[in-house]
Amino acid sequence: MKKILTSVPLKRRSLLKAGGALIINFNFQKASFGQNQSLLAGPPDPEQIDSWIAIHQDNSATVFIGFAELGQGCSTALLQVAAEELDLSMTQVSTIGLDTHITPNQGGTYSSSAMRVGGPQIQRAAAEARQALLQMAATQLQVEADSLQVENGIISSTRNNALSTSYGELIGNRQFNLAFTGNAPVKSPDDYKLVGTPYPRNDFPLKAKGIYRYIQHVRLPNMLHGRIVRPRGQGAYKDGVQVTGINEDSIVSIPGARVLRQNNFVGVVAQTEWDAVKAAQQLEVSWEQPGSLPGNESLFERMEKGMTNERVAVEEGDVSAFNTAFARSEFKAHGPYQAHVPFAPNCAVADVSQNSALVMCSSQDIYNTRTSIANLLGMDTEQVRVQFHDGAGTFGHSCWDDVAQAAALMSSMAGQPVRVQFMRWDEHGWDTYGPAHIGKTRISADSNGKLVSYEYEGWQHHWSLIETSEQTAKGTPAAEWPPFPAQQINPRTLGGMYDIPNRYLLNHHVPGLDYLKGAWLRSPVDLSFSFVSEQAIDDLAFQLGMDPWQFRQQNISEYHWLGVLNAAAEAANWQSRPAAENLSNASIVRGRGIGVGTHLASYGGAVAEIEVNKRSGEVKVLHLYGAIDAGLVVNTSNVENQIIGQLVQTASRMLLEEVTFNKTNVTSLDWASYPILRFEQCPEITPIIVQRLNEAPSGAGEEVMAAAAAAIANAFFDATGKRMTMYPFTPERVRETLAG
Amino acid sequence: MTSLTINGVSIEVQAGDDTPLLYVLSDELQLQGPRFGCGLAQCGSCSILVDGVETRACVTPIASLKDKAITTLEGISAFYAAQTGLASVPQTTPVQDALVEEQALQCGYCYNGMIIKATELLLNNADPSDAEIRSAMNGHLCRCGTYPKIISAIKKASRTIQLARQSAGDSSMEGVV
Numbered sequence: 001m002k003k004i005l006t007s008v009p010l011k012r013r014s015l016l017k018a019g020g021a022l023i024i025n026f027n028f029q030k031a032s033f034g035q036n037q038s039l040l041a042g043p044p045d046p047e048q049i050d051s052w053i054a055i056h057q058d059n060s061a062t063v064f065i066g067f068a069e070l071g072q073g074c075s076t077a078l079l080q081v082a083a084e085e086l087d088l089s090m091t092q093v094s095t096i097g098l099d100t101h102i103t104p105n106q107g108g109t110y111s112s113s114a115m116r117v118g119g120p121q122i123q124r125a126a127a128e129a130r131q132a133l134l135q136m137a138a139t140q141l142q143v144e145a146d147s148l149q150v151e152n153g154i155i156s157s158t159r160n161n162a163l164s165t166s167y168g169e170l171i172g173n174r175q176f177n178l179a180f181t182g183n184a185p186v187k188s189p190d191d192y193k194l195v196g197t198p199y200p201r202n203d204f205p206l207k208a209k210g211i212y213r214y215i216q217h218v219r220l221p222n223m224l225h226g227r228i229v230r231p232r233g234q235g236a237y238k239d240g241v242q243v244t245g246i247n248e249d250s251i252v253s254i255p256g257a258r259v260l261r262q263n264n265f266v267g268v269v270a271q272t273e274w275d276a277v278k279a280a281q282q283l284e285v286s287w288e289q290p291g292s293l294p295g296n297e298s299l300f301e302r303m304e305k306g307m308t309n310e311r312v313a314v315e316e317g318d319v320s321a322f323n324t325a326f327a328r329s330e331f332k333a334h335g336p337y338q339a340h341v342p343f344a345p346n347c348a349v350a351d352v353s354q355n356s357a358l359v360m361c362s363s364q365d366i367y368n369t370r371t372s373i374a375n376l377l378g379m380d381t382e383q384v385r386v387q388f389h390d391g392a393g394t395f396g397h398s399c400w401d402d403v404a405q406a407a408a409l410m411s412s413m414a415g416q417p418v419r420v421q422f423m424r425w426d427e428h429g430w431d432t433y434g435p436a437h438i439g440k441t442r443i444s445a446d447s448n449g450k451l452v453s454y455e456y457e458g459w460q461h462h463w464s465l466i467e468t469s470e471q472t473a474k475g476t477p478a479a480e481w482p483p484f485p486a487q488q489i490n491p492r493t494l495g496g497m498y499d500i501p502n503r504y505l506l507n508h509h510v511p512g513l514d515y516l517k518g519a520w521l522r523s524p525v526d527l528s529f530s531f532v533s534e535q536a537i538d539d540l541a542f543q544l545g546m547d548p549w550q551f552r553q554q555n556i557s558e559y560h561w562l563g564v565l566n567a568a569a570e571a572a573n574w575q576s577r578p579a580a581e582n583l584s585n586a587s588i589v590r591g592r593g594i595g596v597g598t599h600l601a602s603y604g605g606a607v608a609e610i611e612v613n614k615r616s617g618e619v620k621v622l623h624l625y626g627a628i629d630a631g632l633v634v635n636t637s638n639v640e641n642q643i644i645g646q647l648v649q650t651a652s653r654m655l656l657e658e659v660t661f662n663k664t665n666v667t668s669l670d671w672a673s674y675p676i677l678r679f680e681q682c683p684e685i686t687p688i689i690v691q692r693l694n695e696a697p698s699g700a701g702e703e704v705m706a707a708a709a710a711a712i713a714n715a716f717f718d719a720t721g722k723r724m725t726m727y728p729f730t731p732e733r734v735r736e737t738l739a740g
Numbered sequence: 741m742t743s744l745t746i747n748g749v750s751i752e753v754q755a756g757d758d759t760p761l762l763y764v765l766s767d768e769l770q771l772q773g774p775r776f777g778c779g780l781a782q783c784g785s786c787s788i789l790v791d792g793v794e795t796r797a798c799v800t801p802i803a804s805l806k807d808k809a810i811t812t813l814e815g816i817s818a819f820y821a822a823q824t825g826l827a828s829v830p831q832t833t834p835v836q837d838a839l840v841e842e843q844a845l846q847c848g849y850c851y852n853g854m855i856i857k858a859t860e861l862l863l864n865n866a867d868p869s870d871a872e873i874r875s876a877m878n879g880h881l882c883r884c885g886t887y888p889k890i891i892s893a894i895k896k897a898s899r900t901i902q903l904a905r906q907s908a909g910d911s912s913m914e915g916v917v
C-alpha cells in the first residue's frame with residue numbers, strides 16, 4: 001500500500017501537466033499508453049480525492065472512473081454526475097480509460113453497478129472537491145465560503161461580482177492532498193441542471209465516423225497476430241481440451257506461421273492476420289472428445305435426476321395453505337442455455353516480457369483479470385498491468401477473460417506482443433453461457449383473488465471459475481464459483497413483488513462440471529424464473545376470471561412495483577378483460593400479456609402484443625412496452641436506449657436463442673445456427689422510465705427483461721389458450737404445444 | 741502485388757490474391773471502418789461498397805476486385821457527395837448525422853455495416869417505407885438491439901436527403917447537408 005501511495009501521485013502529475021489536451025473523450029489511453037515503467041501498480045488509494053478527480057489549469061477536470069464503458073453510456077452519465085456537483089459544463093469534464101495503474105478499483109462493471117455504485121461515489125467525491133475549492137476561494141478572496149457561487153468553474157461572490165477566481169487558478173495542475181471523507185453535502189435534486197437530462201453520449205460522433213478505437217483496433221509495434229486452436233464447440237466443462245496430436249508441418253505453406261503450445265493450450269501466430277486465420281484453420285490437431293455432455297434432449301432429465309445441493313432461499317409462513325386454497329396453479333417449465341455472443345468476437349493484445357506484462361482487453365473487471373493473468377504467468381500482480389478498451393456490447397461474461405489469457409500466454413511464448421481475436425466459432429462455441437434452468441412452482445389464491453401461498457423450486461448450475469485458456473495451459477481443474485445467492489434463484493423476481501403470507505423458495509444447485517461452461521448473461525436466469533413464475537400467476541388470474549393486470553395490482557402494495565406495472569399497462573392502453581377470452585379458429589391469432597420482474601435491484605413491468613401463426617408455428621412479437629424504475633435516472637436518453645436494447649434482446653431470447661449441443665460438443669457456432677433477432681422481426685418498442693429524482697440510482701441495464709419475457713409468454717396464452725413450457729418459441733415447439 | 745482502388749485512391753497491396761479484402765483493409769491498411777464480425781458473410785460488420793453495391797469484405801478475395809471502385813466508411817462522405825452531386829464533401833453524411841441525433845447507438849460496433857447499407861439504400865430509394873428499410877437492412881445484425889432507433893434514423897436521413905435534392909433542383913445543394 002505504501003508503494004502505491006508514493007507512486008500514484010507521479011502519474012497524476014504527468015497527467016496534470018497535460019492539461020485537458022491529451023484527454024480526448026476516452027481515447028486518451030489509446031493514444032498515449034505504452035508501458036510506462038515509471039508508473040507502479042494501482043489501484044490508487046480510494047480514500048484520496050486525488051484518486052477520483054484532477055482539476056486542470058484551464059478549468060477542466062478529469063474524472064477517474066472505475067467502470068467499464070460497455071456501450072451503455074455509463075461514462076457520459078457518470079461525467080454528468082461529476083459535472084453537476086462541480087458546477088462545470090459537460091465540455092469541461094472528461095475521463096480516461098480503465099487502467100489498473102490509474103483508475104480506482106470500484107469493483108467490476110456488472111449487475112448494473114455503474115450507476116448504482118459508481119454514481120454515489122463520484123457524486124460524493126465531486127461534492128467534496130467543490131467544497132475544498134470553495135474554501136480555498138474564500139481564503140483567497142477573503143470572504144465567507146457560503147457567499148460564493150460557481151458557474152463553469154468560475155467562483156464569484158454573490159455580493160460583489162468583481163471578486164472572483166476559478167478552479168484552475170486555485171488548484172490547476174496541483175493536487176488536493178485531501179482525504180475523501182464522503183461528508184460534503186451533495187446538491188438537492190431540485191437544483192439539478194445536468195442530472196436527469198438526456199445529455200448526448202460523448203462517444204457517438206466518433207463511432208458514427210468510424211474513428212473510435214475499439215480493442216479490435218489496438219495495435220502494438222512488432223506485434224504478431226494470433227488465433228487459438230480448439231475443437232469447434234466446447235464439450236463438458238470438466239473435460240476441457242485434450243490434445244492427442246499436432247502436425248506442425250500442416251502449416252509450413254504459410255510463411256512465418258508458428259504453433260505455440262503449452263500443454264493442451266494450442267495457438268498459432270503469424271505476421272499478418274489472414275495468415276494467422278489460415279494457419280488456425282489449416283493446422284491439423286487431433287483431440288480426445290469424451291462425449292460426456294447430456295445433449296439437448298437429455299439435459300433437463302440429467303439436471304433434475306442427478307445429485308444436487310439444496311438451499312432454502314426464502315421460508316415465510318406455511319405453504320401447506322396451498323392444499324386448501326380456492327384457486328391453485330402448478331406449473332413447471334424450462335429455460336435453455338443462451339449465449340452472450342457479442343457482435344464482434346472478443347479480442348486482446350498482450351505484451352509480456354520477463355518481468356512485466358501489459359494486457360489490453362475488454363474485461364468488465366480489470367483488477368480481477370490482473371490477478372488471473374498474474375497467476376497464469378507466475379508473476380506478482382504488481383507486475384501485470386491491465387487496460388480496458390471496449391469492444392462490442394458483451395452483456396455479461398463472454399470470452400473477454402479467456403481471450404486476455406490466451407493473448408498473455410501467446411505473447412509470453414512468442415516473446416513479442418501478440419493480438420488475439422476469437423473467430424466467430426470460438427466466441428459462439430467457447431462462451432460461458434447463461435445457464436439452463438428448470439423451474440417448478442405452486443401458487444394459490446383465495447376466492448377474492450388474494451395470493452395465499454407461493455412455492456418455487458429451481459435447478460441450475462453456478463458460474464464457471466476457471467477460463468479455458470488457464471484450464472488447458474496449466475491443467476487447472478474446472479471449478480465453479482462458490483455458491484453465491486446471486487447465482488441461484490432470485491427471490492425478487494420469484495414472487496418478491498407480491499404480498500404473499502406464505503412463501504418457500506428452494507434452490508437445487510446442479511454441480512456444473514458435467515455441463516457447459518456458465519456465467520452471468522444479462523439479467524442472469526431471470527428470464528427463466530419469470531417465464532415460470534409469472535405464467536403461474538397469470539394462470540391464477542385466468543382461473544378466477546380476472547383481468548391479469550388487475551389481479552397483479554390487487555396483490556402488490558409496494559409503490560415501485562405498482563408504478564412499473566401500471567406504467568406499462570397504461571402505455572399499452574390495456575383494456576380490462578380476462579386472458580384467452582377471444583380465442584378464435586383463425587390460423588393467425590393475436591394476444592397480449594403482462595408481467596413484472598427484475599434482477600437484483602430496480603423494478604420492471606412490461607406488456608407484450610404478439611401474433612401466432614398456428615399453422616406454421618411462427619410467433620411474431622408486434623409491440624413491447626417496458627417500464628423501469630431505477631431510482632434516479634441520470635441520463636434519460638441512455639436509459640431509454642437501455643430499455644429498447646433489453647426489450648429487443650428479450651424478444652430475441654424468447655423467440656430464437658438456444659445453444660445446441662450433442663454429447664461431444666456445442667453445435668451452435670455462428671449466426672445461422674444460433675440466430676438472433678433481425679430488423680424484419682423487430683417489434684415496435686415503447687420504453688418507459690419511471691423517474692425518481694429523490695431516490696438513489698439503482699441500475700437500468702437489465703431490469704425489464706424478466707418482465708418482458710413473462711409478458712410474451714402470457715400473450716401466447718392469451719392468443720392460443722395454451723401455455724409454452726420451454727423457450728425459445730421455435731415453430732416446432734409452438735406446433736407441438738398447440739397440438740398437445 | 742495487387743492494385744486496388746479504395747476511396748478513390750489506387751493502392752498496391754502486399755497481400756496474396758486469395759486474401760479476403762477485409763484483412764487488407766483492417767490489417768495491412770489499418771482502416772477502422774470495415775471490421776471483423778463473423779468472417780462468414782452473416783453479420784454485415786465488414787461491409788463496404790463495390791461499385792456502389794454493399795459487399796461483404798470478409799468473403800471477397802482481392803483478386804476479384806482489381807478493376808472495381810471500393811468505398812469504405814472512411815470514404816463514405818466523398819462517395820455520397822459524388823453520387824448526389826454536392827459541390828463539396830461534407831464531414832459526415834445525413835445517415836451518420838441522423839444516427840447521432842437520434843442517439844441510435846449502444847456499443848456502435850455494428851455501425852460500419854449499418855451506415856454502408858443505409859447509404860446504399862437511400863441512394864437507390866430516397867424515400868423508403870418502413871418495410872423497405874427493414875428488408876434492406878435485414879442482413880445486418882445488431883446484438884445490442886438498436887434496430888428501432890436505426891430505423892428512425894434512416895427515416896430522418898431520408899428526409900434530409902429529399903430536402904437536399906429538392907433544393908438542389910431549385911438552385912445549389914451547398915450547405916444543405
Ligand code: FES
Nearest residue numbers: 777778779784798
Ligand atoms: S464479418 Fe463479414 S459479414 Fe460478418
Ligand code: FES
Nearest residue numbers: 847848850882884
Ligand atoms: S450497437 Fe452494439 S452491435 Fe449494434
